Amino acid sequence: MGLDIKELIxxxxxxxxxxxxxYLNEQMVHVLKTIGFDRRYQRGVGQxxxxxxxxxxxxxxxxxGVFAIGRNHPTVREALKAVLDSELPNLVQMDVSVLSGVLxxxxxxxxxxxxxxxxxxxxxxxxxxxxxxxxTATRRPGIVYCSHAFHGLTYGSLSLNGDPNFRADFGPLLxxxxxxxxxxxxxxxxxxxxxxxxxxxxEPIQGKGVIIPNDGYLQGAFELxxxxxTLFIADEIQTGLGRTGRFxxxxxxxxxxxxxxxxxxxxGGHVPVGAVLTHKWVFDKVFNCMARAVVHGSTFSKNDLAMxxxxxxxxxxxxxxxxxxxxxxxxxxxxxxxxxSRRHELIKSVRxxxxxxxxxxxxxRSPKLRxxxxxxxxxxxxxxxxxxxxxxxxxxxxLTQVAxxxxxxxxxxxxxxxxxxxxGWIEQSFEAxxxxxxxxxxxxxxxxxxxxxxxxxxxxxxxxxDRGSLALADGIIE
Ligand SMILES: Cc1ncc(COP(=O)(O)O)c(C=O)c1O
Numbered sequence: 001m002g003l004d005i006k007e008l009i010x011x012x013x014x015x016x017x018x019x020x021x022x023y024l025n026e027q028m029v030h031v032l033k034t035i036g037f038d039r040r041y042q043r044g045v046g047q048x049x050x051x052x053x054x055x056x057x058x059x060x061x062x063x064x065g066v067f068a069i070g071r072n073h074p075t076v077r078e079a080l081k082a083v084l085d086s087e088l089p090n091l092v093q094m095d096v097s098v099l100s101g102v103l104x105x106x107x108x109x110x111x112x113x114x115x116x117x118x119x120x121x122x123x124x125x126x127x128x129x130x131x132x133x134x135x136t137a138t139r140r141p142g143i144v145y146c147s148h149a150f151h152g153l154t155y156g157s158l159s160l161n162g163d164p165n166f167r168a169d170f171g172p173l174l175x176x177x178x179x180x181x182x183x184x185x186x187x188x189x190x191x192x193x194x195x196x197x198x199x200x201x202x203e204p205i206q207g208k209g210v211i212i213p214n215d216g217y218l219q220g221a222f223e224l225x226x227x228x229x230t231l232f233i234a235d236e237i238q239t240g241l242g243r244t245g246r247f248x249x250x251x252x253x254x255x256x257x258x259x260x261x262x263x264x265x266x267x268g269g270h271v272p273v274g275a276v277l278t279h280k281w282v283f284d285k286v287f288n289c290m291a292r293a294v295v296h297g298s299t300f301s302k303n304d305l306a307m308x309x310x311x312x313x314x315x316x317x318x319x320x321x322x323x324x325x326x327x328x329x330x331x332x333x334x335x336x337x338x339x340x341s342r343r344h345e346l347i348k349s350v351r352x353x354x355x356x357x358x359x360x361x362x363x364x365r366s367p368k369l370r371x372x373x374x375x376x377x378x379x380x381x382x383x384x385x386x387x388x389x390x391x392x393x394x395x396x397x398x399l400t401q402v403a404x405x406x407x408x409x410x411x412x413x414x415x416x417x418x419x420x421x422x423x424g425w426i427e428q429s430f431e432a433x434x435x436x437x438x439x440x441x442x443x444x445x446x447x448x449x450x451x452x453x454x455x456x457x458x459x460x461x462x463x464x465x466d467r468g469s470l471a472l473a474d475g476i477i478e
Contacts, residue, residue, distance in 0.1 A: 013052075016040065034454060035390055044071035047415040047422060049399065057397040058425050060414045065207075065238050068265035069316045070415040076268035079312035083304050090304045099307035106314055107277060110247045113256040115280040119273065119301040123237040123263035124152025126274035127201070130259050131156045131174075132296055133278065134199035134231045137285040141175070142197035144230075146182040148208050148404070151201060151235055160201055163208060165405040182206060183213060185220045192228035199231040199259075200224075204249035207238045208404035210351050210358025210411055218253040231258040231282070237274070238356070241265040242317050242416055245327030245354030252353060258282070268313040273306035322416040326354040329418060333357055336427045344434050345369070348408070357412040358403055359430070361385060364438075372440050372448065379452040381406040386451055387444050388433050396429030 012019070017038060021029045032038040039057075043050040047070050049057040062068065069076070083099075090097070104117035118133070120126045131143060145151070149162035159174035161167055162182075178195070180187040182202075191197060200221060205212055225232040234257035239249035241262065250257055259282070263274035287293060300306075317323060334352050337359055341347035346369070348362030361384055363373050376383045385402040388410055392398045403411035412426070437444045 013040065035386065036394055046070035046073075047418050055397060057393075057399050058414075058418075058422055060398060060400045060412045060426070062413055062415050063269060065243065065264045065413050066267055067269040068241055068243060068416045069268060069313055069320070069322065070417045071269055073268060073312075073316055075316050075319075076270055076309055076312040079268075079308040080270060080305055083308045088304050091300070091302075093299075097302060097304060097307070099304050099311065100302040103307045103310045103314075104275075106311065107262070107275060111256075111260055111277050114260065114277045116278055116283040118276040118278070118283075118296070119306070120263070120275065121272050121298060121300050121306075122152070122274050123261070124154040124157040124274075125298065125301075126237065126261040126263055126276050127151045127157040127160065127235065128154055129276050129296060130199070130201065130233050130261055131160075133259070133276065133282055133286050134233065137282040138196075138198040138229065138231060140196035140198040140230075142191075142195050143174075143177045144180055144188065144191045144197050144200045145177065146202055146206070147179055148182060148206055148211065149179075149201070149203060149235075150206075150208050151203075151237075163405060182211060183217050185217065185224065188221055189224050192224055192230055197228065197230045199233050201233040201235055203235045203237075203239060204253070204255070205239050205244060205353060205356060207356075207411075209360075209407055209409050210356060210403055212351050212353065213253070218250070218255050222255050222257075225258075233257060233259040233261065235261045237261050237263040238413075241313070242323035242326050243354055243356050243413075245323065245330055247323060249353065266310045266313055267306065268309040268316075271303070271306040271309040273301075273310055275310075317416075320417070326416045329416075329423060330354040330357065332423055333412065333426065336423070337430070340427075340431060340434060344438060346373075346434065346437055352412075355412070355414055355416055355418070358409040359412070360409040361388070362408060368440050369438065372445055376448050376452060379455045382408060383448075383451055383455065384408060385410055387437055387448050388430075390447060391433045391436070391444060392429055396425075396432065398426065398429045 017029050039051040041049045041051050047059055049059050100119060107117055108114055118129050120129055135141060143160060145160035145162060147162040149160060151157040151160045153166060156174055158167060158170060159177040162179055167173065178191050180191050188200065202221065204218060222232050234250045236248050236250065241247065244252065246252055248260060258279060260277040266275065267273050286296060330352060334350060334357060337350040341350050345364045345366065346361050347359060349360045351358045364370050373384060382402060385408055389400050389402060392400055400410050400412065403409040436442045
């Protein structure tokens, strides 16, 4: 008898939070219940989620950026079904597959200055490969990364993480990894000049906080890397595949990185996959003889389902012109948020490219509002943003997240498929919630009081990690 997955889900649905509390991450269940995000979603279609009551939500997280083409896209589903129906040999290992060859060829078509592709199972694994390749290719140990960087949570990638909250208690990390400030060329030059540095790794737009590089920063960093014989690695795991209105965000600044890392959206949201795109000479140093043909790799990378998901995703991005769409829709939203910032003093700045947008809040000028802000931020740094995120979700069914620990920035990372109507939904809901946050007697600040007392209570009972408190619900991974 086969396994009836639909029946299994229907039967056990009622137990989902208990199962997670018992067997998985109990703290995640606490977070969801504390902020009222426990909605028992039943379906995901495109940019929308549907809960058990059939309520429709607009998802601006897109699974931390994996659903660039939306959830359950028919082209990806058809490609995956076709792979299963074809009884392909898959993962023979002592063979090479067609689909991985074709996907590599197609990806390199988007980065024609590069020649080779290494496939992994996740973003962090692509980062791990890049670290190993850079060290082998240059015969140097050092890796330079930026403050606030996020490259994943495995040991190598965690060693390049610019947020102490993620690193704490996990040491010792990889040696010879050096942090410098983002946007600081002098710091980069000093780091490159003082030691043998294999690679400088950078997100062209930093995901934590949506930090855009200053004019000339990435070009300057690229030139410095050339000057010191250091490889320039662009981590485009979040920014790649059209997210910022170009296939690669590096293109905005005319950079041709020595390595480009991709993952997230390439999966079509269905089958995890990552990729390192690089020069032939780098590959030739790593895989330099037959005895080293499998010196780096992993069992499941290049599996047919992942390769088919990648190919189908690229096809959708092209056929639906999602890169242009991301640029245009992003421009509209950015403009709307800039307009909003003129009306609302709590908005400090608005940043973004394409459909990667950050709305940053800051301490207001008006004395009464300022006092309320201070109270909340004293209880927990970054707590103010929950005053926006929670009503956006509860009152407007718009799912967002804070862009990092202690951050005052809410990040929008929707599917690139969002419509004009969705933009109206976003604009009206943000406007309503932010306007209400300017009235200290309104519902938003009543929620603020509840959050402060929850935070204090959670700290005392250790329900939530005392360092992060409610900010635990902030950009946990992406
Ligand atoms: C820029 C960047 N690099 C690397 C990663 C790690 O990817 P993964 O979670 O697939 O390991 C992420 C994940 O959020 C990311 O945003």
